[in-house]
Structure formats: C-alpha cells, structure tokens
Amino acid sequence: xxxxxxxxxxxxxxxxxxxxxxxxxxxxxxxxxxxxxxxxxxxxxxxxxxxxxxxxxxxxxxxxxxxxxxxxxxxxxxxxxxxxxxxxxxxxxxxxxxxxxxxxxxxxxxxxxxx
Amino acid sequence: xxxxxxxxxxxxxxxxxxxxxxxxxxxxxxxxxxxxxxxxxxxxxxxxxxxxxxxxxxxxxxxxxxxxxxxxxxxxxxxxxxxxxxxxxxxxxxxxxxxxxxxxxxxxxxxxxxxx
Numbered sequence: 001x002x003x004x005x006x007x008x009x010x011x012x013x014x015x016x017x018x019x020x021x022x023x024x025x026x027x028x029x030x031x032x033x034x035x036x037x038x039x040x041x042x043x044x045x046x047x048x049x050x051x052x053x054x055x056x057x058x059x060x061x062x063x064x065x066x067x068x069x070x071x072x073x074x075x076x077x078x079x080x081x082x083x084x085x086x087x088x089x090x091x092x093x094x095x096x097x098x099x100x101x102x103x104x105x106x107x108x109x110x111x112x113x114x115x
Numbered sequence: 116x117x118x119x120x121x122x123x124x125x126x127x128x129x130x131x132x133x134x135x136x137x138x139x140x141x142x143x144x145x146x147x148x149x150x151x152x153x154x155x156x157x158x159x160x161x162x163x164x165x166x167x168x169x170x171x172x173x174x175x176x177x178x179x180x181x182x183x184x185x186x187x188x189x190x191x192x193x194x195x196x197x198x199x200x201x202x203x204x205x206x207x208x209x210x211x212x213x214x215x216x217x218x219x220x221x222x223x224x225x226x227x228x229x230x231x
Contacts, residue, residue: 107158
C-alpha cells in the first residue's frame with residue numbers, strides 16, 4: 001500500500017547548527033503534509049504543515065520544503081536547541097477537509113542535540 | 116489552541132481484565148476521532164476511525180472485538196481494550212478533528228497501558 005517513510009532514523013546535531021530531516025512519500029494523491037514532534041511519553045505536537053499547492057512554508061525557526069516531483073518532504077530547523085531533541089514524524093493525508101480522511105505517519109527520525 | 120485530553124495517562128492492569136481509555140475534545144466538537152497505537156521506538160499506527168453516532172471503522176488487522184470504540188458524543192470517544200494481555204501493552208494515542216474550523220487534527224497526550 002501507500003507509505004510514508006524517512007531516510008535517516010537518527011540525527012545528531014551540534015547545538016546551534018541547522019537540522020534537516022527528510023521524508024519520502026509514495027502516494028502521489030497526497031494533498032496535505034504535516035511535521036510532528038514527539039517527546040518521550042507524550043503525544044505528537046504539531047510543528048508545521050504544507051499543502052501540495054506549495055513548495056515551501058516557513059514558521060518560527062522551522063521550514064518545510066515539498067518536492068512533488070520526487071515525492072520528498074523535508075523539515076529544516078534553524079539554530080537547533082537542546083529542547084529540539086525529540087522524534088520527528090512526517091505525516092500525510094488526502095484533502096484536508098474530506099470526510100474520513102486518515103493521517104498516515106512515517107517512520108520517524110530521532111534528533112539528538114549535542115551541547 | 117485546541118486541547119484533546121486522554122484519561123488515564125497511565126494504567127497498569129492484570130491480564131484478562133478490560134481497560135477503558137477516554138479521549139475528550141475540550142474546547143471544540145469533533146465528529147471524527149482517530150485511535151493510534153505506538154510501540155517503543157516505532158511510529159504511530161492507525162487502529163480505527165471513530166465517527167460520532169456510528170460504528171467505528173477499523174484498519175486491516177485490528178480486531179474490533181478486542182478494541183471496542185464508542186463515540187457517543189461530539190466531544191468523547193472511548194477505546195476499551197477487552198481481556199487485555201501483555202502483548203496489548205502499548206502507548207495509545209487519540210486525535211480529534213475539529214469539524215467547524217479547518218478540519219485540523221489535534222492529538223491527545225497518550226495513554227500508556229501495561230498489562231501484567
């Protein structure tokens with residue numbers, strides 16, 4: 001079936017450096033993509049989203065890039081901080097407002113920030 | 116922002132007992148809620164879609180008689196793990212879709228079930 005996956009299971013980054021987390025998806029019909037952060041023992045926390053009619057979206061210290069040609073999604077975190085240490089998941093779904101739409105998660109990347 | 120509350124956050128039970136987990140949308144109405152299961156160091160796996168006033172839709176491989184889902188109101192969905200066994204030990208997470216606004220999904224903090 002369709003899937004969403006990640007290239008790197010673990011990413012170690014020096015505090016202050018930028019982090020890039022990658023995600024590949026296979027469903028060309030996916031319309032909406034979300035990045036979540038999950039800390040140990042907690043539920044996913046929304047970071048940023050992007051729709052398929054966009055190729056870039058910026059938030060506070062985060063940027064999501066979408067390349068529909070190669071079905072690739074990335075999350076960039078600027079000036080990574082110790083509080084950014086967590087597992088990051090990409091997720092995708094079809095039309096945002098469509099009834100019954102399901103959110104499918106990728107495999108996750110653990111980010112470890114070194115002081 | 117919107118808040119989804121899960122209760123209990125942690126539960127330990129004996130094998131053979133049933134455990135109920137509640138998922139509440141605190142400040143919005145949710146016609147649709149989703150239940151996920153997460154094993155250690157793994158991603159979230161969708162178990163079922165809970166629709167207010169109708170039967171839940173289960174994903175392939177998920178036993179509906181094992182994981183009973185009830186969505187009796189626009190703010191509450193419950194997941195009951197029946198006759199729990201140690202292999203049911205997991206982190207269960209719900210999410211709720213805001214029916215009024217953007218259809219955005221909000222996640223609960225999860226419920227960790229340990230079956231002895």
